[in-house]
Each structure stands twice: as C-alpha cells, then as structure tokens.
Amino acid sequence: MSSDRADVSTAPLIQAVGLSKSFGGVRAVQNCSLEAYPGKITGLIGPNGAGKSTLLALLAGAERPDSGKVLFDGHDVTRMHDWQRARLGLVRTFQVSRPLGHMTLLENMLIGAMDMSGETFAKAFLNRKQWKENEERDLIRAVELLERFNLLRLANDYAEILSGGQMRLLELARALMASPKLLLLDEPFAGVNPSLAHELADHVEQLNREGQSMILIxxxxxxxxxxxxxxxxxxxxxxxxxxxxxxxxxxxxVLDAYLGRTERVSATPLVTTSELEMEAPHGDA
Amino acid sequence: MSHYLYYALTLGVYFFVYCLLGLGYNLQYGLAGINNVANYSFVAFGAYLAAVTTLGPSNSLVQSYILGTSIAWPLPLLVGAAAGALTSLVLGFIFLLRLRHQYQAIVTLVVAQVIWLLVGNNPGLFNGYNGLAGVPQPLESVVNLAPVPYEAFFVGITALCALLGFAFMRRVVRSPLGRVLRAIREDESVASCFGRNVFWAQMSAFIVAGTMAGLAGGLLVEYLGAWSPSGWSPYEGFVVIAALIIGGTANNIGAALGAFIVPVAIYELTGFIPPFGPVNAQTIDAFRWIAIGIIVLLFLWFRPQGVLPEPRRRFRLVDRILVGQEPIPGKGLFLSQKMHGSDATSVVTDETK
Incomplete structure (x- = not known):
C-alpha cells in the first residue's frame, strides 16, 4: 500500500503541540500532540467523544485552542483564523456534508478554487479582465474534477438536489479545487452506502497516490x-x-479504550480489525 | 389633468428611490445574508446629513441642528451617501462581528429603536421630534421650472440614481464578489474554510448598501423638504423588507418589481384614497399596513422566493461540453442564454463581454 505512495519527507507538514480545548466543564482535547507527514494519509480514530472532530477543528482553525500550538508548513498558525489557514493550503471537509445548496455545482467548485481576483468591490469593477481569465481557468479545472467524480451532468444544477452520497463526492471535489497541501477529511464515508463508500475510498487512495496529503477521521x-x-x-x-x-x-x-473492555489482553490480539469495525460505534459526537 | 400628472410623477420619485433602497437591501440581505432590520436608520442619517449641509447654519430660534452649512448640489447627496456609509461602518462592528440569524435581526431592531429615540430626544442634533424643515429642492432656482416640469426633472434625478444603482448591482451579482457573498449567505463556515474573510466581505457589502441607503435618504429629504423621526420609524424599514420579499430576494429585477408593488402600489398609492363614509385617513393607513403584512405572510407561506426568484447561473462552457461540443477558448465563460422549461424565469443571461 504505502509503497505506491509519494515519497515521505522527514519534516512534518502539520504539527500539533500540547493542544487543549474545553467547552465549559468538558475537556474535549487534553494536551494532544501529533504530527502528519507529506504524502501520507494519517488516520485519526477513537470512540465517540474521543475529541477527534474537535481536534480537527483546532487544526483547521475553526476553534481556537486554550493552550498549545499548531504548526503548518513552517508557519505557526495557532492564532490564525480558518480562512487564513486555508490560504496557506490547509483545507477541511465537514462531518455532515455542507453543500452551498442554492448554488450550482460549478459555483460550489469555484468557491473551492480560492481564486480571490474579483472578490472585492474594487476588483470586481476594475480587474475584470483578470478575473475573467482566472474564472475560465478554474472552470476548466472544475469540469475535470466533476467529471472525475461523475458529477459533470449535474454541473449546472443546484447542489441542494444532490443525494447524500453525491454531496460527499461534491465536498471532496470542492476541497480539491483548492489544491490543498493538506486535506482534513472528517468522516468522508459516513452515511453513504458501502458501494459508494468504497468508490470514495478509491478516490482518496488515488489522490494519495498522486501525492495528496490527508488527515482522515x-x-x-x-x-x-x-x-x-x-x-x-x-x-x-x-x-x-x-x-x-x-x-x-x-x-x-487501544482495545480497552476502543471497545471499553477492562480485561488485560495478551500479545495475541483478542479481536481482529473486522471485529473492531463491527463493534465500533458509528457517528461521532 | 396636471394634478394627475403631478401625482404620477410623485409616484415615480418614490418608485426610483425605493428601487435604490431595494437594490441596496438586496445586496446586504439577498446576497450577503445579513439580517438587518435597521436599514431605515441609514436612510435617516443620509437624509439628516444632506439636509443640514443644504440648510445653512443653524438658527436655534427656528430649528437647531449640528453641522449646519450650505454646499452646492449634488454635494449634499454625496454627504448623505457618506453618512450612510459611516453609519454602516460603525454599526457593522456591532451587527456583523458575532451576531447571526435571528439574534442579528433582534439586535438591529433594538439598535434602530435606540437611534430613533436618541435622535428624537436630543433636539440639539437634528431638532428632535420636530425634525428639520425648509430644505430647498435641488437646483430649484437654477432650472426655474413650474411645479410639474420640476417634478419631472426630479424624477429624472432619481431615475438616474436608480439606474446607476441597478448597473452597479448587475455587475456585483455577475462577478466573483457576488458568488462569494451568496456562498456566505448559504454557509459562512464553508466560505471561511475556503479562505474567505467572511466578516470583511459582509462588512463591505453592508457599507455599500448603507451608502445606497444614505443616498436614497438624501434624495428623499431633498424631495420632501423636511425630515423628522415620524418619517423613519421602524415601520418604514419594514416597507423595504416587504418589497424585497415580495419582488424576489437576490434578484435585482425582483427588487425593482417589489419597489413598485409595495411602496408605490400599496403604500403611497393608497395614501391618496380620499376618506369616504366611516373610512377616514387613519383607517386607510391602518388597512394598508394590514394589507402589507398579510401579503408578506402569504408570500412567506406559499412563494418564499418572491415573484421573481433568484436567477440560476449556467455556464455555457459546460453546456457545450454536455452536448459533446468542444468549448470555445475565451468564450467559455459566458453564461448561457438557454432557458429550460420551468427554469425559464430563473436562468440568468449574460452578455457582459
């Protein structure tokens, strides 16, 4: 598996150092440190309420940590907002799909493009030639991606008409429009049928082969x-x-924490991966 | 006959002023998703500032106000627009930093009421509840026209402002800026996680909308010649909101249509119905508010998108690809002029190049 993937450099792409975050009296994340390396898919697992989504929000900048640091691609991004981190190449998807419902798929994709030309009043009026050129370039890329995710025939339809699985595909395609250095995927297979989940997994695997770095919950x-x-x-x-x-x-x-078992286990695993899957609760807190 | 013509021209002034207001409100609410119920406060500040920069120095025996001066037309209009912009900038920090959805609407309503009471109870500002009167009409002595031709002249001024506002909004809607504002309206977390600074995008739309409201206020006070708190109660702001809901949210033509239906056809037109039998002027006034409320309610129940829904934008590039044609380099960005079935009224066309 990993032999197919891009070369891994030694410097981590993102590094969380001693992150903590509480909501009222609930400590969602406590002194959490981790690293993710370029060219890899770093998995993040744990039982419900383990703090996975909060940790992802802290990495993406949607939440500010109470303490600790986040370093991304050589920058200390701890005090940066999510939009500032996104501009550095740190892009996330959401646990529940969030299409821009009353906008077409193509418009969703163009928002993903993060091309900022023509997005202020001054530039919209004075910089028209530039943003037209950029928009054309982004449209062609959007068409390629929509075709790749089998959504092209719906390109001019509103995103609100999509099925749950198609929304997952759109979310992934839209995130790729940003050409992220690191993609944070929050349960991208949740709520989709097994066939589509495997199709999505194929996409994720292929993207990784092409060098895309990811953190996957x-x-x-x-x-x-x-x-x-x-x-x-x-x-x-x-x-x-x-x-x-x-x-x-x-x-x-891990087995104790994931399955809630209290008995000690021997060196031989008591449960296999497939058993873990069967017993692991679905949906995150 | 000239009475009827004068009356029609009066309605024309209101129509174009409310077009400008509706387009500005469409920018902040229809596109950027800002739930601002205080929109008429910006009109009021525009009107007051245009008035005090036209009236000349204050004479406290007649009426007292701040910043009294007399500058040449159309500078008072520009001062009114700037007042709207400045008010938006200040209030934007209150409305846009942390408040969303119904909380935002409630706070804007409260702030509008506070401003109304502050202005009314401080006669030193803009002459309190008595308001300002005797504001001369623009270029009255220069053009030296009879009442009806002057009325037509004023319709021309307001029409020019409304057309400029329409052209401006047309460009905004079709630009990447319009797309980003609509993305923020749909889901600001998504816009933010794709690198958009939601606060400043909304703030810029809020300021531009406030500028348009301030300009509309300047036009109103120059037309009416007077301005007092009774003319800009929160009810007046409801007229603009109702117009956009009925005409069509996020649709510039819908905003203009709403400006005709609500402020002109329902609000102003019914004001000229003469009292008859047991129906006096107060009864007519009450019934027109009831009528506006019922119509808004019916639209929200049965046609929330308004008479003219938001246009759906199709890209011709993709249309060509879908029918197996090669995209034309440099031509791919034109929005399609094709109209499909029931979407016919909601598909935008673009010949902007």
Whole structure:
C-alpha cells in the first residue's frame, strides 16, 4: 500500500503541540500532540467523544485552542483564523456534508478554487479582465474534477438536489479545487452506502497516490486500515497510541479504550480489525 | 389633468428611490445574508446629513441642528451617501462581528429603536421630534421650472440614481464578489474554510448598501423638504423588507418589481384614497399596513422566493461540453442564454463581454 505512495519527507507538514480545548466543564482535547507527514494519509480514530472532530477543528482553525500550538508548513498558525489557514493550503471537509445548496455545482467548485481576483468591490469593477481569465481557468479545472467524480451532468444544477452520497463526492471535489497541501477529511464515508463508500475510498487512495496529503477521521476501521498509515488513536481527548493498523490491533490499551473492555489482553490480539469495525460505534459526537 | 400628472410623477420619485433602497437591501440581505432590520436608520442619517449641509447654519430660534452649512448640489447627496456609509461602518462592528440569524435581526431592531429615540430626544442634533424643515429642492432656482416640469426633472434625478444603482448591482451579482457573498449567505463556515474573510466581505457589502441607503435618504429629504423621526420609524424599514420579499430576494429585477408593488402600489398609492363614509385617513393607513403584512405572510407561506426568484447561473462552457461540443477558448465563460422549461424565469443571461 504505502509503497505506491509519494515519497515521505522527514519534516512534518502539520504539527500539533500540547493542544487543549474545553467547552465549559468538558475537556474535549487534553494536551494532544501529533504530527502528519507529506504524502501520507494519517488516520485519526477513537470512540465517540474521543475529541477527534474537535481536534480537527483546532487544526483547521475553526476553534481556537486554550493552550498549545499548531504548526503548518513552517508557519505557526495557532492564532490564525480558518480562512487564513486555508490560504496557506490547509483545507477541511465537514462531518455532515455542507453543500452551498442554492448554488450550482460549478459555483460550489469555484468557491473551492480560492481564486480571490474579483472578490472585492474594487476588483470586481476594475480587474475584470483578470478575473475573467482566472474564472475560465478554474472552470476548466472544475469540469475535470466533476467529471472525475461523475458529477459533470449535474454541473449546472443546484447542489441542494444532490443525494447524500453525491454531496460527499461534491465536498471532496470542492476541497480539491483548492489544491490543498493538506486535506482534513472528517468522516468522508459516513452515511453513504458501502458501494459508494468504497468508490470514495478509491478516490482518496488515488489522490494519495498522486501525492495528496490527508488527515482522515473515520470509524470504518477496514477503510482506515486500507488507506491510512500511520493511524493515531484518540481517547478522552488525548493521543493514546499511534502506528500502523496492524500494530494498533495488538495494543491492549487501544482495545480497552476502543471497545471499553477492562480485561488485560495478551500479545495475541483478542479481536481482529473486522471485529473492531463491527463493534465500533458509528457517528461521532 | 396636471394634478394627475403631478401625482404620477410623485409616484415615480418614490418608485426610483425605493428601487435604490431595494437594490441596496438586496445586496446586504439577498446576497450577503445579513439580517438587518435597521436599514431605515441609514436612510435617516443620509437624509439628516444632506439636509443640514443644504440648510445653512443653524438658527436655534427656528430649528437647531449640528453641522449646519450650505454646499452646492449634488454635494449634499454625496454627504448623505457618506453618512450612510459611516453609519454602516460603525454599526457593522456591532451587527456583523458575532451576531447571526435571528439574534442579528433582534439586535438591529433594538439598535434602530435606540437611534430613533436618541435622535428624537436630543433636539440639539437634528431638532428632535420636530425634525428639520425648509430644505430647498435641488437646483430649484437654477432650472426655474413650474411645479410639474420640476417634478419631472426630479424624477429624472432619481431615475438616474436608480439606474446607476441597478448597473452597479448587475455587475456585483455577475462577478466573483457576488458568488462569494451568496456562498456566505448559504454557509459562512464553508466560505471561511475556503479562505474567505467572511466578516470583511459582509462588512463591505453592508457599507455599500448603507451608502445606497444614505443616498436614497438624501434624495428623499431633498424631495420632501423636511425630515423628522415620524418619517423613519421602524415601520418604514419594514416597507423595504416587504418589497424585497415580495419582488424576489437576490434578484435585482425582483427588487425593482417589489419597489413598485409595495411602496408605490400599496403604500403611497393608497395614501391618496380620499376618506369616504366611516373610512377616514387613519383607517386607510391602518388597512394598508394590514394589507402589507398579510401579503408578506402569504408570500412567506406559499412563494418564499418572491415573484421573481433568484436567477440560476449556467455556464455555457459546460453546456457545450454536455452536448459533446468542444468549448470555445475565451468564450467559455459566458453564461448561457438557454432557458429550460420551468427554469425559464430563473436562468440568468449574460452578455457582459
């Protein structure tokens, strides 16, 4: 699997150092540190309420940490807003698909393009030639991506008419329009049928082969095992373990935290990855 | 006969002024998704500032006000527009930084009421509840026209402002700026996570809309010759909101249509119905408010998109690809002129190049 993928450099693309975040009395993320490397899909798993989505929001800038730092591509982005991080190449998708419903698929894609020419009153009026050229370039890219995700025939339709699975595809395509350095995927396979989930996984795998770096939150451990290396396990807002799925499957700590078992386990795994998948709860808090 | 013509021209002034107001409100509410119920406060500040820069120095025996001076037309109009912009800039920090949805609407309503009370209860500002009167009409002595021709002249001024506003908004809607504002309206988190500074995008739309409202206020006070708090109560702002809901949100032609239906056909036109039998002027006034309320309610129930819905933008490039044709380099961006079935009224056409 990993041999197909792009070369991994030693410098992490994103680094979280001692991140903590509380909501009222609830400590969602506690002193959490992790790294993700270019060219890899880093998996983020854990039971419901483990703090995965909060951690993703902290990385993306949608939430500000109470303490700790986020370093991205050589920048300390801790105090940056999400839109500032996005401009550096840090783009996220959402756990629940968020299409811009009363805009066409193409318009959704053009928002993903992050081409800022013509987006102020002055530039809209004075810089018309420039934004027309850029818009044409972005449109051609949007068409290519919509074709890749089998959405081209709906390009001029409103996004609100899409099925749940198509919205997932659009969300991924729209994120790719930004040409992100790092893509944060929050349960991209949630709520879609198994066939489409595997189609989506194929897309994710292919994108990674093309060099796209990602952090992926997912409950379907078979898919995590197929796509991600390394995998980071979160429990109670902290990093519990990290490694390949096969390594984690042998970890007693991980099994305890993920399945809520209290008995100690031997070096031989008590449960297999597929059993983990069956018992893991779906949908995140 | 000249009475009827004068009356028609009066309605023409109101129509074009409300077009300008509707287009500005369409920018902030229809496109940028700002729930501002205080829109008439910007009209009021535009009107007051245009008035005090026309009236000359204050004479406290007659009426007292601040900044009294007399500058040549059309500078008072520009001062009114600037007043609208400045008011928007200040209030924008209150309305746009942290407030969203119904909370935003409630706060704008409260702020509008506070401003109304402050202006009314501080006679030193703009002569309190008595308001300002005796504002001369623009270029009256220069053009030296009889009442009806002058009325036509004033219709021309307002029509020019409305047309400029329409052309401006047409460009905004068809530019990437319009697309970003609509994206913010649909889901600001998405716009933000794709690199858009939501606050400043909304703030810029809010300021431009405030500028248009301030200009409309300047036109109104120059036409009416007087301005007082009774003329800009929160009810007046409701007329603009109702016009956009009925005409069609996020549709510039819809904004103009709404300006004809609500402020002109329902609000102003019924004001000229003579009292008859038990129906006096107050009864007519009450019934027109009831009528506007009922019509808005019916639209929100049965046709929330308004008479003319928001146009759906199709890209000809994709239309060509879908029918197996090669896109034409340099021509691909034109929005399609094709109209499809029930979408016929909602497909935008673009011949802007």
């Amino acid at each position: 997912e409950h379907e451990l078979n898919l995590v095992g197929r796509l991600c290396d390394p995998v980071i396990v979160l429990a109670n807002g902290s990093v519990l373990a990290s490694g390949s799925m096969s390594e984690l499957g042998k970890s007693a700590e």
